[in-house]
Amino acid sequence: MSYVIEPFKQVGLNVEGTEDKFPVRRVYCVGRNYAAHAREMGFDPDRNPPFFFCKPNDPESVVPVAKDGTIDLPYPPLTENYHYEVELVVAIGKDAKDISVEDAKNVIFGYAVGLDMTRRDLQMEMREQGRPWEVGKAFDYSAPIGELTPIDGTNELTNGNIELTVNGETKQQSNITHLIWKTAEVISRLSELFELKAGDLIMTGTPEGVGPVVKGDTMVARVEGLGSITVNVK
Template structure:
């Protein structure tokens, strides 16, 4: 038996301090996990169970951003409201299901800075119609991710600034302590719905200040002491 055509090679994310790459298996995202962002999107940020959506894991969707480089993203089709969302990305390194929050760190490989790029007008249209968000969230080049920093070297990351600039102007600025659901709680909840595996990425939510970006503008995103990322829109 042979494949009819070559299977897709997994996306490999750079790992700080090594030439190894982290192969991406699945991409999970947490919706509305900062109270102020939930309010700006028109929702009451109570502590109901977190909800999740997914992005594709293929090379056309997950875009590695190496240290010191500025990558270029093409402005996506069928939108006139292309939004940035800076997020802490958690990379899973050990399989597990029904993981207690107190043991969640045992399953973390490391952390990175990510952007959950969004066709906001399409997302809102689907939301109003009660339909899935895929066309607003799961399009080509929708998930730039920076260098992964292993937990073994950095320790758990539960606090720190999360910031996004557009052409040098601060647009998003908060702290990881403002997450409604902590990283450990996210992992615990998500692992009750899916068996987590090495290679899984979790985008943990974005703070307030989301907005549109246009061709020619450059986004700079950072979280704590992680390697920042720089992304220009073409």
């Protein structure tokens, strides 16, 4: 079989301890999953059912970064309020449908640190109009993601510091124990809404302290045990 145009390239994330890549199928994101971040965005952080949005899975959106590596990221167009959001990323290694919270850990391949970069002014404009967030969340180079650490090397990750610095100054600092919806609960809920497949990624939410970066800034995002990624805004 041939295609009328050249097929799109598959995005592959680096995997610790191997030269093989993890193929990215879908990128799910959890909204307002830390109470303090929900408050700073003007919302009540009560434990309501989690809500989700997606980012594209193409090579122009998902940006693989080596463990403790550095990349340059272009400042996106049509925004004057370009925000960082450091997140724990969960990689799914087995198909899952209607999976229980207790069994959710069995479908996790591994974890990484990632950034949910956001054109905040465009996101807020869409929110005020009751429209989808894609222009604020799903743009080119919006998801730098570090090397995946397989769960065999970490066991289920339920505790660990998460932080982000800009030009050496700490902007976000929390612990993944503060997730409103824990990763197993998020996986279980997503598997009710969609049939999860091996290759899916879940960006689990960001803690408080989100804010803007400009050209020339350097961000360092870390999750304890998973290393860091450094991003220069160009």
